[in-house]
Amino acid sequence: xxxxxxxxxxxxxxxxxxxxxxxxxxxxxxxxxxxxxxxxxxxxxxxxxxxxxxxxxxxxxxxxxxxxxxxxxxxxxxxxxxxxxxxxxxxxxxxxxxxxxxxxxxxxxxxxxxxxxxxxxxxxxxxxxxxxxxxxxxxxxxxxxxxxxxxxxxxxxxxxxxxxxxxxxxxxxxxxxxxxxxxxxxxxxxxxxxxxxxxxxxxxxxxxxxxxxxxxxxxxxxxxxxxxxxxxxxxxxxxxxxxxxxxxxxxxxxxxxxxxxxxxxxxxxxxxxxxxxxxxxxxxxxxxxxxxxxxxxxxxxxxxxxxxxxxxxxxxxxxxxxxxxxxxxxxxxxxxxxxxxxxxxxxxxxxxxxxxxxxxxxxxxxxxxxxxxxxxxxxxxxxxxxxxxxxxxxxxxxxxxxxxxxxxxxxxxxxxxxxxxxxxxxxxx
Numbered sequence: 001x002x003x004x005x006x007x008x009x010x011x012x013x014x015x016x017x018x019x020x021x022x023x024x025x026x027x028x029x030x031x032x033x034x035x036x037x038x039x040x041x042x043x044x045x046x047x048x049x050x051x052x053x054x055x056x057x058x059x060x061x062x063x064x065x066x067x068x069x070x071x072x073x074x075x076x077x078x079x080x081x082x083x084x085x086x087x088x089x090x091x092x093x094x095x096x097x098x099x100x101x102x103x104x105x106x107x108x109x110x111x112x113x114x115x116x117x118x119x120x121x122x123x124x125x126x127x128x129x130x131x132x133x134x135x136x137x138x139x140x141x142x143x144x145x146x147x148x149x150x151x152x153x154x155x156x157x158x159x160x161x162x163x164x165x166x167x168x169x170x171x172x173x174x175x176x177x178x179x180x181x182x183x184x185x186x187x188x189x190x191x192x193x194x195x196x197x198x199x200x201x202x203x204x205x206x207x208x209x210x211x212x213x214x215x216x217x218x219x220x221x222x223x224x225x226x227x228x229x230x231x232x233x234x235x236x237x238x239x240x241x242x243x244x245x246x247x248x249x250x251x252x253x254x255x256x257x258x259x260x261x262x263x264x265x266x267x268x269x270x271x272x273x274x275x276x277x278x279x280x281x282x283x284x285x286x287x288x289x290x291x292x293x294x295x296x297x298x299x300x301x302x303x304x305x306x307x308x309x310x311x312x313x314x315x316x317x318x319x320x321x322x323x324x325x326x327x328x329x330x331x332x333x334x335x336x337x338x339x340x341x342x343x344x345x346x347x348x349x350x351x352x353x354x355x356x357x358x359x360x361x362x363x364x365x366x367x368x369x370x371x372x373x374x375x376x377x378x379x380x381x382x383x384x385x386x387x388x389x390x391x392x393x394x395x396x397x398x399x400x401x402x403x404x405x406x407x408x409x410x411x412x413x414x415x416x417x418x419x420x421x422x423x424x425x426x427x428x429x
Contacts, residue, residue: 004033004114006239008196009105010040012140015197022197022227022235028108034115036251038124038196038239039105040139044097045071046122048153048182055083055090066096075099079252081123084151091153093146095122117251119243121196122146125155127245128222132189134179135222136211137242138204139196143168145175147183154182165206172207176214191215194222194238201226201236341365341423346376353396357389358382361411366420375422377407382415390417397421 005018009027016025018033045066051058059078066072075098082093097120109116121139125146128135134147134154141163145156156178158171193208201224212219224236243250343365354360362379366372382389394404402421409418 003036005031005035006243007031007035007037008040008237008239009037010140010196011042017225017227017237017239020228022229022237024230031112031114031116035112036117036119036243037105037109038119038121038243040121040142040196041095041097041101043072043101044095045069046093046095046144046155046157048155049092049094051090051092052088053090055085055092058083058090058092059094062092062094062096072096072098077102079120079123081120081250082126082153084148084153086151091151093122093126093153093155095120117253119246119250120252123250123252124239124242124246127242127247127250128192128194130189134191134215134217136175136191136193137196137238138168138194138198138207141167143171143175145179147179149183152183154179156182165203165210168207169210172211172214176211190217191219192222193219194242195224195236196239197235197237198224199229199233199235204236341374341376343376346421349397349400349402350378353393353400354380355393355396357384357386358393372420373422375420376402377418377420379410379418380416381411381413382417385415390415394419398424 005016007025008015008017014025014027014029016023049058049062049065051061053061059080062080063076063078066076066078076096077099079095079097080092081095084091105118109118121137122144125135125137125144126148129146129148132147132149134145137144137146141160143158143160145154147154156175158175158178160167160171191208191211193204193211195204198204201221204221204224208219208221222238223241224238225240227235227237229235343363347363350360350363358380359382360378360380362377364377364379366375366377368374382393397404401424403424404419404421407418407420409416
């Protein structure tokens with residue numbers, strides 16, 4: 001996913017990351033080119049929720065839980081960023097935001113001249129959190145931490161009073177305490193630190209070092225891109241790397257919108273491939289024309305031979321068979337009538353139609369007589385004697401192309417039946 005620009009919409013302001021620069025922009029302004037908008041919703045709740053039942057119901061259950069806690073008021077929009085499914089439950093990483101805030105953002109994005117897709121901030125957490133590894137993401141004064149281990153999810157969040165290194169000390173301790181409580185004190189596989197936007201990458205390194213002391217684990221920075229700010233200052237952001245790692249899973253959009261976005265990245269490769277195919281088809285057309293001319297010449301040379309063969313075949317067809325061959329010919333004709341249909345295939349067809357409620361006792365290939373062509377006879381018993389099962393059996397056979405005609409069953413038990421089967425549309429002689 002390579003947009004023309006990345007927009008960071010946060011409580012600290014809106015910033016445009018484009019062509020190696022990072023500049024503040026007015027909220028809700030028009031954009032030139034395609035964009036991915038990473039949104040740090042001001043009034044929102046992110047977390048991990050265990051949901052009973054099917055995974056499809058997770059959003060509704062989370063909405064109910066968030067309403068009960070009362071942290072987000074009014075109608076809600078719940079985003080599911082990641083799910084881990086178990087036998088009778090689902091763990092879900094989610095973000096719940098006010099519905100009117102989401103609708104306002106969606107309306108603005110749809111009004112842009114080019115593709116504009118929304119990426120909730122918490123959806124960038126799982127991409128870097130491999131098994132047992134913690135991913136800490138800082139956005140302004142907000143700290144988010146996420147990890148997975150042994151089929152479980154762990155999330156923690158904390159808020160600082162400011163963005164200085166000193167302001168982050170207490171939130172860092174609170175963050176690690178939450179993670180230890182969630183993970184039951186299990187040791188992790190290291191920590192990755194990232195920042196949506198920072199004025200000093202050295203400050204992020206200092207925070208990572210402090211986190212290493214608190215967690216007794218190795219803490220490494222996610223690759224950050226250095227960007228030109230206003231005048232001569234520099235900024236750094238991990239968003240390009242995080243978006244690349246998360247892919248389209250992080251985007252909150254319909255499948256059609258994602259498809260439209262992805263299709264544009266394949267326009268040039270597809271055009272090149274079509275050109276190559278066109279050249280190949282042109283060469284194949286020339287080759288086919290030459291081959292057709294050669295085949296025409298061969299066909300003309302064979303016409304004389306075919307005329308002689310037709311004459312010899314007509315003489316053979318007019319000759320009467322020898323009397324001693326008549327028994328063999330009769331047997332051949334009988335076998336020919338019986339071999340119109342494949343008995344093995346018919347057995348499979350009847351077995352599928354019977355299912356568990358019908359027991360097939362006999363399948364017989366009846367040879368042709370004066371009134372009927374070769375056909376099949378099936379004898380069986382409906383196990384529970386229900387007419388519904390017999391009707392289902394006959395309907396399944398009809399769907400397979402076989403019409404049933406009643407016959408006298410050889411079994412007098414309850415539910416016994418016998419039918420002659422012939423292809424649908426097949427008439428007796």
